[in-house]
Amino acid sequence: MKQYVETFDRGPGGWWGWNGNEKSYRPLEWTKGSVTSRSPWWIDYNHAPPGAGYLHMVMCLNTKGPFGEHLKEVGGPNGFVASGCSRNFTNAKMAVRVRGELIENGAKLVLLAQAAANDTISGWLLHGQPIRVAKEWSEQTLTLLPDEKQWTCLGGRHDRTDYYVRHPLANVLRDVNVNIMFILFPLTVAPMGPIAGDPHILRPERDYPVWRSKLPEGYATLDTVRIEFT
Numbered sequence: 001m002k003q004y005v006e007t008f009d010r011g012p013g014g015w016w017g018w019n020g021n022e023k024s025y026r027p028l029e030w031t032k033g034s035v036t037s038r039s040p041w042w043i044d045y046n047h048a049p050p051g052a053g054y055l056h057m058v059m060c061l062n063t064k065g066p067f068g069e070h071l072k073e074v075g076g077p078n079g080f081v082a083s084g085c086s087r088n089f090t091n092a093k094m095a096v097r098v099r100g101e102l103i104e105n106g107a108k109l110v111l112l113a114q115a116a117a118n119d120t121i122s123g124w125l126l127h128g129q130p131i132r133v134a135k136e137w138s139e140q141t142l143t144l145l146p147d148e149k150q151w152t153c154l155g156g157r158h159d160r161t162d163y164y165v166r167h168p169l170a171n172v173l174r175d176v177n178v179n180i181m182f183i184l185f186p187l188t189v190a191p192m193g194p195i196a197g198d199p200h201i202l203r204p205e206r207d208y209p210v211w212r213s214k215l216p217e218g219y220a221t222l223d224t225v226r227i228e229f230t
Helices: 069-075 169-174
Strands: 003-006 015-018 029-031 034-038 056-062 093-103 108-117 120-125 138-143 179-185 217-228
Touching: 015 069, 034 056, 056 069, 056 217, 093 108, 108 169, 120 169
Parallel strands: none
Antiparallel strands: 003 217, 015 056, 029 034, 034 217, 056 179, 093 138, 093 217, 108 120, 108 179
16 A cells, blocks of 8 residues: 555554553553543653663554554554555655644654564654644644654663664665654653662663653644555
8 A cells, every 4th residue: 555544533543552661552542533642651761871762652553463462452453554554664754633732841752663673673763853742733744764864763771782773774664564653752861869770771660760740741642644655
């Protein structure tokens, strides 16, 4: 298929959220025609320095099956895979209609694309084209050029550098065979009080408490995601 369109009229369409330290998928809030993700969001520490940093996983869509029972229950039928959409995102145009209220605290809502190769995963986030979230609906279009100046490679924390690696952006966009996400990045992760060790080796909210007031707060709602593949 040369086009992917999701309007969420029949359900979340395979889109899901994440329960963080519980290591499980969680459903997005679905009403006919839209999905919503609300804070508090998990602090994803898999990409802590020396990786690119911490992030919130806001909304996610797997681009390749098969899918386990739990993911099917949480996200419903995956329209992207069921429609046989292309996984070649090179130069694709992605239009999203979004609204919400966010206290960003320095973070931006951005697209993340991930691909697997040789038992490793490489993720690139489109920092050069952040998505604006405001109370009124707006439609915004992202152009997924293989220009590494517009993207940031996530990499991995100290003990995940053998799994989260840097593959060339062009290779990742050519076959996005893991997932796409809308994430909030970067996060300011500030320990609440003294900690015994390096905060980037320890895991926030698992090994030590953080100041939630320094993290993004609010919600984001999508009612349309449209991708035109070249």
